Amino acid sequence: MARPDIPGSAAAHAIETVFRLESPRVVAGVARIVRDIGIAEELAQDALVAALERWPRDGVPDNPGAWLMATARHRAVDLIRRRETYARKLAEIGRDLETAPPSYDAPADPDDIDDDLLRLVFTTCHPVLSAEARTALTLRLLGGLSTAEIARAYLVPEPTIAQRIVRAKRTLAKQNVAFEVPYGPGREARLGSVLDVIYLIFNEGYAATTGDDLLRPGLCEDALRLARVLSALMPKEPEVHGLTSLLEFQASRTAARTGPDGAPVLLKDQSRRRWNRMLIARGIRALDRADATATGAPGPYALQAAIAACHAHAHAYEDTDWRAIATLYGLLAARAPSPVVELNRAVAVSMADGPAEGLKLVDALATEPALRDYHLLPSVRADLLARLGRTTEARAEFDRAAGLARNEKERELLLRRAAGLPA
16 A cells, blocks of 8 residues: 655655665566666666656555566566567567556565576676676666766766766677576676676775765665675585675674764774674675685685674774784785785784884885875875874875865765874
8 A cells, every 4th residue: 555645855755765776676677578778777767757757646655666666567568569579579478467467565576586686787797898887887777876976986977987888788789698697607707797796886885985975775785685696596606605705794894884973983993792793694604605615715705705704703803813814915915916905905914013014015005006096095004104103194194085085974084083183
């Protein structure tokens, strides 16, 4: 039953929020019918327009996601009906849908939703697309980010992202890329890209690149759910379990990462009583599965999960086994070298061997082009300088980091840390 009528802007806000949460599932569900991601997104938008027309008048349905899905699916059937070339498919799909009574309130089968989302992930991560196009398209369709938000996240003009997404959808259609989860070698070849994109979506939710809020919980939940489903579908892939473990551990800290005003809380200041022990237990089990299925050295995600496990096992910040974490970062740097990994290794080394040792590693990254505009480089350097008593230099580095930060909450925290240093 629909809830009582809610007028004007309140209804529009409710519709926008619901659509943001549900659009990936709607696009995925409709794409399974029309076999074209671009058309599926257009039909999802049509369902949104219908909601904007009807919900302010009739009230928001009890299951708005099911309402949007049903509306988009029926429009997909209408579209197929108009196409002579899809006559046979109309007979198959239309018969099934039209014989079933329409229901906007009944929840959709969660297994079907998960399968559809996985198909969407593997399709948007198809190798016919460039890495940039895969990321942009997946964030658009799976993450629900607007073109403007993706453009801000990657510091490129909005028209560039818009063109990238349009070309990606066009390429998938021209190449007749199947809307499916591949099997055998095809699945293995695409798996790395899929894992990277899921991790990217989680990270955007865990520490939003831009905006007024540090967290975007919906993105974290979507990424974690996708990782869990992938683990169930690919039980023999250690890196799938490694990624799932990593996300479980990181998600366990979500409630402690911000204060009542939404301000970030540093790891050392977090109340570990607010860490979710159930998610930590899930992370440990997933890491065990990653170890059990590995046939060689652990992969990058399993190593990152092992680092997260070290934090989870410490009952207090002071109990953290920084020596083990520094060793794991060394292995990670050898397996998947990157400036960001080196920066994190510097932090671990500073905790294990003192800030002077960490500062040497950070200073070695000063000319790294990839970190030129990365606010965490001066932020880490400022922290190490402060621990060495070089407060004037530390204050300047915190100010520099604040100038580079694009998330408002992070910027405010960095400015407070600069102001809090002794003169």
